Amino acid sequence: MDFSFRIANKSFDFLIFVILSTLLTTIHASIHIYQNQLFNEVGNAYLLPGGSEGLYASLSSDDSATDGRSFIRFENITFWRTQDAADEQSEMEHSTGLIQAVIFEAADRNNIGGSAYGGQRSICCTPDLAKLEGCKQGEVIRIPSATEINWPMVLSIQFNGNDLSTQMNNAEVPIKKTGMHNLFFIACDPKLKGTVMSGKTVWKNPDGYLPGRMAPLMTFYVYMAIAYLLLSAIWFSQYMRFWEDILQLQHCIAAVIGLGLFEMILWYLDYSNFNKTGMRPVVTTAWVVTVGAIKKTLSRLLILSVSMGYGVVRPTLGGLTSKVLLIGATYFVASELLDITEHVGTINDVSGRARLFLGLPDAFLDAFLILWIFTSLSKTLEQLQAKRISVKLDIYRKFSNALAVAVIASVAWITYEIYFKATDPFNERWQSAWIITAFWDILSFALLCVICYLWAPSQSSQRCVLFL
Secondary structure, eight states, X not given: OOOOOOOSSOOHHHHHHHHHHHSOOBEETTEEEEEEEEOEEETTEEEEEEEEEEXXXXXXXXXXXXXXXXXXXXXEEEEEOOHHHHHTSOTTOSOOOEEEEEEEEGGGGGGBOEESTTOOEESBOOHHHHHHHOOOTTSBOBOOOSSOTTOSEEEEEEOOTTOSEEEOOOEEEEOOSOEEEEEEEEEOOGGGTTOEEEEEXXXXXXXXXXXXXXXXXXXXXXXXXHHHHHHHHHHHHHHHHTGGGOOHHHHHHHHHHHHHHHHHHHXXXXXHHHHHHSOOOHHHHHHHHHXXXXXXXXXXHHHHHHHHTBTTTBSOOGGGHHHHHHHHHHHHHHHHHHHHHHXXXXXXXXXXXXXXXXXXXXXXXXHHHHHHHHHHHXXXXXXXXXXXXXXXXXXXXXXXXXXXXXXXXXXXXHHXXXXXXXXXXXXXXXXXXXXXXXHHHHHHHHHHHHHHHHTOOOTTTTTTOOOO
């Protein structure tokens, strides 16, 4: 998404986070890799966003990498200025261009930048601000945090003489306070326009490299895998016991349960590897989201087929089969593209316009499926009522009630999710953000349990089928 930045009567906190979400930064999980990234002009400064992650405070000050330390480490960071900028400098000069790496918490966002006489807010110190606030002209304005005098943290890197490049010393910044940490590389010298940077930063939490907002999900997927395992044990024990009386619908239910268990295990393995290495292999994650997309698609088609009475009150879907398969294939493609964008994409600005673009088809298809499901369910209920088939009518009424509760819960949660994101523009509630994702897995599992209960394999499964 393109933004026009102006530093007039706008708070710097809004500006800094808009930049963070819109400028290009190649990121591979908690190892942020920069490949010839260009500094972008913003007001009176040139900025390059280095990353933003929720980090927990270190539990230990030991140098071991597995002892509960939390840090941001700079590795092989190299800056290149333009040839024209280098030629303007004398070979004998020592400091001919300053770049500063600034690390700050979201709570301290107003501690970067300043304003002279209540006018324009600047990132870099101007002559007027130097007089008023005592900052050093040509450097980033930094106001010490009320809780930690050394924060925000500023690391300086200098060009020497007429050198075309300079390298930052490898450094490790310990994290002593839990919060949403942000990193920016900032140049205040106009002569450094066109500067590019390469290298990487490594962000680590006390328990591993998994970002703070994602860490609870690893434990969550363990519990979900256990839940699916218990459901599988109960279902497949009955499934094998009454194998000769199994309905086609019950085969579909078994497939969804199996895929659900497989998906939870894969998510855990993906997150576990991410936590140990700091890297998230594209191929591995792509497989995980593909299994998830298949499972979501089959789950929706299962609910649609149940609503149509497939395998219970009608032997086949008849002429509707092609339409059901078409909507299923379309939903799979939309869901796969959205999930790949969210989990496999490695460039920050993909999550803005692309996520909206890819999310809309998914939302529209879900709305269409809900409408089709309730329409089909209504017709099935009418048929059962007309035939006075009380047993099946009771089952479908219970299913209808459960489905209605699920839809109401979904709408309520979507409303909460919109509120959650709208009231937290700076991701300061990152520690509870995992709940947004977890809810949908819990709701899906709960609805699957209802279906398993209502259509559990039994000796009378085949005898209870009545085709209308």
